[in-house]
Amino acid sequence: MSAIRETYYIYRRNLKIWLVPATFLPPLFISGLLYILFAATFSEVTNLGGFATADYNAFLVSWIIVQAVVFSGGDSGFALLTDMMSGYFDKLLLAPINRFSILFGSLLVSATRAVAQAVIIIAIAFGLGVSFKTGFLGILVLIGFAAVFGLAWSCLSIVIAIKTRSVQATQSSFVLFFPFIFLTTAFMPEELLSGWFRVAVKANPVTYVTEAMRVLVVEGWTLTPVLQGLWVTVGTVVPLMLLTTWLYRRATT
Amino acid sequence: MxxxxxxxxxxxxxxxxxxxxxxxxxxxxxxxxxxxxxxxxxxxxxxxxxxxxxxxxxxxxxxxxxxxxxxxxxxxxxxxxxxxxxxxxxxxxxxxxxxxxxxxxxxxxxxxxxxxxxxxxxxxxxxxxxxxxxxxxxxxxxxxxxxxxxxxxxxxxxxxxxxxxxxxxxxxxxxxxxxxxxxxxxxxxxxxxxxxxxxxxxxxxxxxxxxxxxxxxxxxxxxxxxxEVGDDLVIMSVAGENDQERRLGAEKAGEMLSNLSYVDGVNVADYDLSVSVKKGGAAAPDLLRALGDVGVTVSNLSLSSPTLDDVFLKHTGRTIRHDEAGGDEYGQAMRQWMGLSRR
The missing domain is CATH 3.40.50.300 (P-loop containing nucleotide triphosphate hydrolases)
Structure with missing residues (x-):
């Protein structure tokens, strides 16, 4: 259908913009750096027990993917806002197209970005000698988690972009994402956490997604945590998608 | 239409x-x-x-x-x-x-x-x-x-x-x-x-x-x-040996021109004539010919037509200022909405 065709071409255009090295390299560099730095810092910590693996590189990889897709979710709002400020967004709205193809063309880039990031981080993990317990299929599920969960954060940044119409606010939305990323079982399993931190970690949806992905790397097909992660992902993405679509609709009428 | x-x-x-x-x-x-x-x-x-x-x-x-x-x-x-x-x-x-x-x-x-x-x-x-x-x-x-x-x-x-x-x-x-x-x-x-x-x-x-x-x-x-705003003005300076002669020439010319059918009005100031006509460009040669017929020569002629700014002035009492850089009410509203004008 024509709406799918329009979405595809707008997606291609947005993808081209993202594929500028200055845009896609820095987040990858930071992810790689975080991975290597934290892995080096905590390499012996698995001796404490409770990690389900002796390989800290394997323990860490799921969180590295999650932080990458969460942080770069902010790019979606920023890209949309840039088009709004330049007037190009109006130009797109002037064409006799379904206006949601503009939004979905942008969200698809977010999903593509998340997939690319996950693939590259997994490749680094392989390079570091990580063995994935659930094999190829598990890796596909891991990538799926990254793509869908990344979408939630892209929606959030688009919501911020539409509500604030401020480049500064949208750019600094990652500050808001920070606690979500770090108040998790990023570096330690839950059993080793205590006090308010443990409470916050348990309340944070990012924890469940990180755990689900981690289980797939270090344990295998343990259903309960994987399903928990799945529900949390769906429960985050669906309302945020609805909110984004609703706000977008309002902003374009 | x-x-x-x-x-x-x-x-x-x-x-x-x-x-x-x-x-x-x-x-x-x-x-x-x-x-x-x-x-x-x-x-x-x-x-x-x-x-x-x-x-x-x-x-x-x-x-x-x-x-x-x-x-x-x-x-x-x-x-x-x-x-x-x-x-x-x-x-x-x-x-x-x-x-x-x-x-x-x-x-x-x-x-x-x-x-x-x-x-x-x-x-x-x-x-x-x-x-x-x-x-x-x-x-x-x-x-x-x-x-x-x-x-x-x-x-x-x-x-x-x-x-x-x-x-x-x-x-x-x-x-x-x-x-x-x-x-x-x-x-x-x-x-x-x-x-x-x-x-x-x-x-x-x-x-x-x-x-x-x-x-x-x-x-x-x-x-x-x-x-609608008004006539074109044909502004002419009468030539002559001295100021006295020029002034007399202008007076004579003014009287003669005001009797012409296509002239709506004449204003004489010293030896300058301002003639109101509907279409300045078309009337100027006729005006010169008429002056020549009574022996008045003109040293300088200029034409002034109403502009759209005069039209705007007539209807609003103000002139259009188009020297301001950019911006319109939409832009202003947008900037306000984006919080850019609250500096």
Missing amino acids: SNDAIIQVENLVKVYPGGTKAVDDVTFSVGEGEFFGFLGPNGAGKSTTMKILGTLLGLTSGKARVGGYDVTRDPNKVRSVMGFAMQEVGLDDLASGRDFLVLQGILYGMNRREAMARATELLDLVALSDVAQRKVGAYSGGMRRRIDLAAALVHNPRVLFLDEPTTGLDPQSRLAIWEHLETLNERGITVFLTTQMMEEADHLCQRIAIVDRGQIVAEGTPTDLKA
């Missing part, structure tokens, strides 16, 4: 969320093939009206139809018959000129090959073929307006909306745009432009509406509007 009107606006009102009434009961129509202009200062409601017609803004009340389609009920049909080039040019800076036009073509329903062919054609039309592969962000101001114009033409629209198409351009680029617009209009495309520049409205438009504070204060051809 109303039958073959391609743009019909009835009692259009637009109130922005902040309460600003940008368009206040505006009614007008534009015939197919016409070159029509909205002339007025910043904040007059020009851009707002155009954005409503272009389906970019909702209206508060009233009716607006473009190409026979209602802008509120059939926005996509309106979009398919009109091209729109904006004041704050909405370009994709990171795309090459060609890619930008190709995507536009595709979004207007062409397949890739058609869109490529159309892009080549349009790049040629606006004389940008040489820089087609260059990123739009690297284009000069004039080139940006031209690529924007090309984008607006991608689907062969019947109506072209141009919001201040030459604001901020150097005279040479402005002339280039004017020529393009005249060519397009000759090919049958209806053009509706907004401008703050009297010269632009005067030079290009067959008919204009002068707008101020959201209302149309005058409408007509530039010639009629100017004629």
Whole structure:
């Protein structure tokens, strides 16, 4: 259908913009750096027990993917806002197209970005000698988690972009994402956490997604945590998608 | 006119969320093939009206139809018959000129090959073929307006909306745009432009509406509007051996000229004559001949015609200031909304 065709071409255009090295390299560099730095810092910590693996590189990889897709979710709002400020967004709205193809063309880039990031981080993990317990299929599920969960954060940044119409606010939305990323079982399993931190970690949806992905790397097909992660992902993405679509609709009428 | 009107606006009102009434009961129509202009200062409601017609803004009340389609009920049909080039040019800076036009073509329903062919054609039309592969962000101001114009033409629209198409351009680029617009209009495309520049409205438009504070204060051809304000003035200095002789000559000339049928009035100050006539250019040779017949020679002659600024002055008591950089009521509202004006 024509709406799918329009979405595809707008997606291609947005993808081209993202594929500028200055845009896609820095987040990858930071992810790689975080991975290597934290892995080096905590390499012996698995001796404490409770990690389900002796390989800290394997323990860490799921969180590295999650932080990458969460942080770069902010790019979606920023890209949309840039088009709004330049007037190009109006130009797109002037064409006799379904206006949601503009939004979905942008969200698809977010999903593509998340997939690319996950693939590259997994490749680094392989390079570091990580063995994935659930094999190829598990890796596909891991990538799926990254793509869908990344979408939630892209929606959030688009919501911020539409509500604030401020480049500064949208750019600094990652500050808001920070606690979500770090108040998790990023570096330690839950059993080793205590006090308010443990409470916050348990309340944070990012924890469940990180755990689900981690289980797939270090344990295998343990259903309960994987399903928990799945529900949390769906429960985050669906309302945020609805909110984004609703706000977008309002902003374009 | 109303039958073959391609743009019909009835009692259009637009109130922005902040309460600003940008368009206040505006009614007008534009015939197919016409070159029509909205002339007025910043904040007059020009851009707002155009954005409503272009389906970019909702209206508060009233009716607006473009190409026979209602802008509120059939926005996509309106979009398919009109091209729109904006004041704050909405370009994709990171795309090459060609890619930008190709995507536009595709979004207007062409397949890739058609869109490529159309892009080549349009790049040629606006004389940008040489820089087609260059990123739009690297284009000069004039080139940006031209690529924007090309984008607006991608689907062969019947109506072209141009919001201040030459604001901020150097005279040479402005002339280039004017020529393009005249060519397009000759090919049958209806053009509706907004401008703050009297010269632009005067030079290009067959008919204009002068707008101020959201209302149309005058409408007509530039010639009629100017004629309404008053006569042309032919100003002449009488020649002579000395001041005395010149003064006498002027007195004699004044008396004689005021009896001519096509002269509406004569004012004599020392040896200068100001003669009011309907059409200064046509009357000047006759006036000189008449003076020659009574032995009065003229050392200096100049012509002064009313401008559209005089028309604006007559209807609003103010002059159009078009020297202010950019901005319109839409832009102001947007900036306020974005929190940029709260510095």
